[in-house]
Amino acid sequence: MTSLPTIATVIGSGTMGPGIAATLARAGATVRLYDISDEAIARAESAYGIVTGVLEAVGSPTVPGGSVSFGTDLDEALAGTGLIIEAVPEKLELKQKVFADIEARVGDDVIIATNTSGIPITTMAESMSHPGRLIGMHWSNPPHLIPMIEIIPGQATDLALVDKLVEIVKAFNYTPVVEKEIPGFVENRVLYAILRECMALLEEGIVTPEGLDACVKWGIGYKLSVVGPTRLLDMAGLDIYQAVSSYLNKELDVSTDTPQFIKDKIAAGQLGFKSGGGMYEYGEGDVDAKRKEIITGLIAARKTLSSIPNV
Ligand SMILES: NC(=O)C1=CN([C@@H]2O[C@H](COP(=O)(O)OP(=O)(O)OC[C@H]3O[C@@H](n4cnc5c(N)ncnc54)[C@H](O)[C@@H]3O)[C@@H](O)[C@H]2O)C=CC1
Numbered sequence: 001m002t003s004l005p006t007i008a009t010v011i012g013s014g015t016m017g018p019g020i021a022a023t024l025a026r027a028g029a030t031v032r033l034y035d036i037s038d039e040a041i042a043r044a045e046s047a048y049g050i051v052t053g054v055l056e057a058v059g060s061p062t063v064p065g066g067s068v069s070f071g072t073d074l075d076e077a078l079a080g081t082g083l084i085i086e087a088v089p090e091k092l093e094l095k096q097k098v099f100a101d102i103e104a105r106v107g108d109d110v111i112i113a114t115n116t117s118g119i120p121i122t123t124m125a126e127s128m129s130h131p132g133r134l135i136g137m138h139w140s141n142p143p144h145l146i147p148m149i150e151i152i153p154g155q156a157t158d159l160a161l162v163d164k165l166v167e168i169v170k171a172f173n174y175t176p177v178v179e180k181e182i183p184g185f186v187e188n189r190v191l192y193a194i195l196r197e198c199m200a201l202l203e204e205g206i207v208t209p210e211g212l213d214a215c216v217k218w219g220i221g222y223k224l225s226v227v228g229p230t231r232l233l234d235m236a237g238l239d240i241y242q243a244v245s246s247y248l249n250k251e252l253d254v255s256t257d258t259p260q261f262i263k264d265k266i267a268a269g270q271l272g273f274k275s276g277g278g279m280y281e282y283g284e285g286d287v288d289a290k291r292k293e294i295i296t297g298l299i300a301a302r303k304t305l306s307s308i309p310n311v
């Protein structure tokens with residue numbers, strides 16, 4: 001018997017919501033995807049069509065009976081639900097308001113999972129009437145393609161929820177990684193350590209964006225997609241790690257704020273794909289073309305990585 005709830009609700013249908021909803025629905029759940037405006041729902045319906053095409057392309061199996069419905073009525077979205085996944089913007093006060101709206105509408109036993117990128121679960125739960133039911137469930141982007149989810153209990157989380165969520169994640173064939181709570185959790189701490197150094201190298205003019213992307217893609221991403229950092233140390237030799245880290249660690253960037261050149265770009269409206277330019281410039285049609293190339297690459301890489309052993 002599957003541990004996936006019959007009905008699940010995803011709150012927030014932006015970048016992450018449609019892929020999360022599609023993944024649960026293909027595993028057989030009835031999913032309700034909720035957002036606050038008709039415009040957001042229209043965008044989500046269109047994104048959901050693309051996500052479904054991608055899942056077909058990777059040969060993701062479909063359990064009969066699953067479905068996704070879209071709407072702006074919170075009562076309808078929450079009726080009878082067994083699992084709520086919150087995916088609204090990364091703002092503490094907004095998330096706390098959403099939890100209050102949810103708690104007023106559902107029974108005490110309904111799991112509330114948050115897809116926060118790294119706000120501590122303990123902090124978010126402080127304003128809740130039943131803080132034991134909140135747990136971190138951090139999907140990686142794109143959520144329908146990256147088959148790993150971080151599970152993070154806060155200090156108040158009912159520990160039985162951890163086991164429940166592990167079983168739910170396994171029910172849709174993803175790998176659950178249970179962690180102790182720490183800001184940013186594990187994935188984003190590692191990613192942001194890499195990004196901090198990358199941005200510092202760009203800011204200092206050590207390498208071009210094109211050079212940086214090629215170096216990190218092949219020198220780090222390609223290798224780490226197969227071996228993982230712990231096994232990599234065995235492959236390289238712990239003595240080599242000691243020799244290099246003894247002089248290199250003290251050279252690495254330790255800045256605590258976002259680099260100024262990124263702040264300047266944001267102030268100039270350069271946010272990346274969503275504004276038509278960011279780290280790179282994009283002409284007419286370029287963003288769509290890049291998005292397609294990335295998805296095609298991720299589909300091919302996932303097929304390959306799924307077919308080789310976990311080393
Ligand atoms: N974008 C990414 O790569 C990843 C994001 N996350 C996290 O997932 C969460 C959502 O991120 P995105 O999908 O990127 O955000 P987004 O900004 O693309 O989408 C958020 C959606 O929430 C909706 N929303 C706003 N207020 C709402 C409310 N009160 N009730 C319901 N919906 C509401 C917005 O209309 C929007 O459609 C954030 O906490 C983010 O840190 C986690 C992993 C990856």
Ligand SMILES: Cc1ncc(C=O)c(C(=O)O)c1O
Pocket residue numbers: 116117139140141142188
């Ligand atoms: C830059 C960045 N920041 C946060 C997240 C996830 O929380 C991601 C991601 O890809 O999942 C990301 O790329």
